[in-house]
Amino acid sequence: MTREVSDSHGRAPLRSxxxxxxxxxxxSTEGTLVLDLGDQPAADxxxxxxxxGPDPVHPLRMWMCAGCGLANLAEDPTTPEEPRGAEPQAMVDQARDAVARVQAAGLLNGPDGGSRRTVTEFGSPHGGSWLDLLDAVGLAPVAEGDGADLVIDCFGLMHDADQAAGLARRADAVAPEGTLLLQFHTLAAIVADGGWNALRHGHFAYYSTPVLVRMLAAVGFEPTHAFRFDLYGGTVLLAARRTGVGGPTDLPSVEQLVSAELAAGVLDPEVVGxxxxxxxxxxxxxASHLAAARDAGRSVLGYAAASRAVPLLNRARIGPDLLPAVADGSPGKQGRRFPGVPVPIVAVDExxxxxxxxxxxxxxDLLDEMRGRIPEVEAGGGRWxxxxxxxxxxEPRA
Structure with a gap:
């Protein structure tokens, strides 16, 4: 597979x-390159x-496998850095909602109706945990090496470069009659929203529900429930058990989600492309919006030095002349700058x-939280x- 890559403004190819x-x-080595962002700095x-600077840059491409349909990060020569992000309130709220829905579905009960007692969590390197929420309903972390009644992965699996080994580790951590919960930002939502900047180094896989169902089947698990949330425009939580193990099921929720995503074209490279x-x-x-604001004399700041903002600012070639600074609630990011473009990161008080x-x-997802945290923006006549x-x-607050 050979392909020339041009930058976002159609200038000369960057490389072959x-x-x-x-x-x-x-x-499989058969597949299609569906998204190529050229050379980008690491988003962490x-x-x-x-x-x-100058800051190192690396190829950033999404490739869709013709064999299994998984959208892959094509290559990643970067070395992950220590995450510095702060968990947004929207994620905290979604976790609380998810645990409540899982409990209501009977998934915190064993096949015999008794309560589950143990849990193992495969978390995301970006932070966030459900363990405190599950402790409140009687689940305790399992002893190392033992299978857990409930195994949770919240945005963690996508960080495994070897997806087969990563899913096998999670499956092996489940007790014989236990339940596996996998939460992911579904590719269907990414495509529907045009969310190309979800692609980043360190995120090795982008799952659609049909593909993840196939992956689970390959490790001897079958989905029993599917829960959808609005987080990140469309987050899915799949529950699965070993094939043939009894317990509560809601197969229509799985089948409907699979059908909807297939109809949306999540396995079609042209659609994902x-x-x-x-x-x-x-x-x-x-870039046009910020240039118009500058020309009109409107002062602008940014908020959220998130990984998804890195390729966006670099693709748009936005520097401090258009965006003087971006505020962020993470102390570890304050006093730093964006890679590739020297936009400084400042404290929220700024x-x-x-x-x-x-x-x-x-x-x-931060809008409601930040409106409550910084009401001075709109109170002073500003806008988000x-x-x-x-x-x-x-939209103005009601």
Whole structure:
């Protein structure tokens, strides 16, 4: 497979790519490159503000396997850095909702109706945990090496470069009659939203529900329930047990979700490949919006130095002339800058101190939380503009 890669403005090709890609799940080398962002800095590398660079860049491509349908990160030569993000309130709320729904579905009960007692969690390196919530309903972490009644993976599996080994570890951690819970940002939502900037180094797989059901079957598990949440535009929680083990089921919830995603084209490279066209559209729209604000004399700040903002700012080539700073609630990111573009990252208090005419928010799920945390923005006549990845002005608060 050889392909020339041009930047988002159609200039000369950046490089030619001829290396074969191997599926991280099934090992096939047959597939289609569906999204190519060219050379990008690592999205978890935030240099010190006084670091002059240049920052290292690496290919960033999504490849869809023709054998199993998994959307893969084609290659990743980066070294993961210590995460510095803060868990958003929207994720905390979703976890609480998920545990309540799982409990209501009877999944915290064993096949004999008795309560489950033990839990193992495969968490995301970005933080967040359900263990406190599950402790409140009687589940305790299992002793190392023992199978757990309940095994949870919340956005963790996608960080395993070897998907087959990663899923096998999670399956092996489940007690014989236990339940496995897998939560993921579904590819169907990413495609529907044009969320091309969900692609990042360190995230090796992008699951659709039909593909993950197939993967579970390969390790001897069958899905029993599917729960959908609005987090990140569409998050799915799949519950699964070993094939043939009894217990509560809600198969229609699984079948309906699988059917809906198949109808949306999640296994069609041409459909998923629409993400390629979405890159220039959203990047150019953001650059145009910020240029218009500057020309009109409107002051602008950003909020959320999130990993998904890194390729967006780099693709749009947005520097401090258009975006003077981005505030973030994580102390570990403050005093640093975005990689590739020298936009500084500042403390949340700077938003109040500077009193901008608008704040560009790079994570939609943070809107309600930040409106409550920084009411001074709208109280002072400012507005919130959401970019995730399309640009839109947030509706006024009711």
């Amino acid at each position: 790519v001829s290396e074969p890609v191997t599926c991280r799940w099934c090992g 590398h935030f240099p010190a503000a006084d670091d002059p 629409r993400l390629e066209a979405a890159t220039a559209a959203s990047a150019d729209a953001l 938003v109040v101190r500077r009193g901008p005419d608008e704040v560009v928010l790079f994570v939609t 503009v959401v970019v995730d990845p399309a640009v839109r002005e947030a």
